[in-house]
Amino acid sequence: MKNEEYPIKKVMIICSKGTIEDVYAALVMCNGAVMEGIEAKIFFTFFGLDAITKKQMKKLKTSTVGNPAMRMPGGIPFPSILGIIPGVEAGVSAMMKNQMEKLDIPTVDEFMEMITAGGGEIYACKLAADMFKLKKEDFSEHVKDIITVGQLYEMSGGIGTQIVFV
Amino acid sequence: MTTTEINGVTINVNDEGYFLDASQWSKDIAVEMAKRESIELTDKHYQVLEFLRNRFLKGETLTMRSIGKSGIVDIKQFYELFPGGPLKMSSKIAGIPKPASCV
Numbered sequence: 416m417k418n419e420e421y422p423i424k425k426v427m428i429i430c431s432k433g434t435i436e437d438v439y440a441a442l443v444m445c446n447g448a449v450m451e452g453i454e455a456k457i458f459f460t461f462f463g464l465d466a467i468t469k470k471q472m473k474k475l476k477t478s479t480v481g482n483p484a485m486r487m488p489g490g491i492p493f494p495s496i497l498g499i500i501p502g503v504e505a506g507v508s509a510m511m512k513n514q515m516e517k518l519d520i521p522t523v524d525e526f527m528e529m530i531t532a533g534g535g536e537i538y539a540c541k542l543a544a545d546m547f548k549l550k551k552e553d554f555s556e557h558v559k560d561i562i563t564v565g566q567l568y569e570m571s572g573g574i575g576t577q578i579v580f581v
Numbered sequence: 582m583t584t585t586e587i588n589g590v591t592i593n594v595n596d597e598g599y600f601l602d603a604s605q606w607s608k609d610i611a612v613e614m615a616k617r618e619s620i621e622l623t624d625k626h627y628q629v630l631e632f633l634r635n636r637f638l639k640g641e642t643l644t645m646r647s648i649g650k651s652g653i654v655d656i657k658q659f660y661e662l663f664p665g666g667p668l669k670m671s672s673k674i675a676g677i678p679k680p681a682s683c684v
Contacts, residue, residue: 450667519644519646519647520646520684528656529649
């Protein structure tokens with residue numbers, strides 16, 4: 416089924432958000448590529464930096480306010496007004512993480528370990544790092560470097576490269 | 582469904598070359614399958630193949646994470662043993678179906 420004539424050779428994934436669903440979507444895409452033998456690099460910017468910041472990576476949440484796709488178990492709609500009650504955001508996020516754990520989806524840290532073990536590379540955006548006043552020491556050990564957008568584009572060169580924006 | 586012949590034995594495989602019947606597998610067949618993927622099997626390879634087959638026969642889903650936690654290899658070694666797409670490749674050589682996991 417794989418297109419042998421034009422296979423994907425390289426994937427650059429950019430993650431600009433810091434919610435559980437966005438970070439995990441980007442990580443699954445990145446790890447999925449690595450598992451298929453595709454060269455993969457992931458670049459975290461703006462709120463995505465939370466996923467690679469040591470102090471924040473274990474505390475990722477999902478939004479319970481203004482999230483029209485969120486429903487309660489059983490399919491009943493989840494009104495935003497419930498979402499502002501203190502503790503609800505943390506509770507829903509914990510439930511989500513629990514579900515993922517049952518499906519053997521790794522934690523963010525473990526995921527990045529898997530990605531780098533397979534040859535994938537993880538980067539942070541210099542602009543965002545400067546904005547949030549973060550340095551290399553603040554980031555996970557799995558982060559290879561802090562780079563600029565120019566360097567990102569240089570790395571993206573080659574036939575069969577895809578750039579994915581989350 | 583198509584068939585392929587290995588060491589004189591006819592094996593039922595699907596279009597991508599994955600075994601349709603895991604019981605048709607044997608270690609000798611594995612050697613041939615591995616050769617087709619340009620791999621020479623070592624003891625370490627066999628340990629991983631056994632692990633994969635055991636998990637499959639128990640009906641458990643195979644994930645990269647479970648391999649890393651198996652205690653037989655870590656993920657880096659797994660990529661070294663089966664370069665390219667390790668989970669897919671090792672499943673093919675182990676005579677079990679293509680892994681259906683996103684992780």
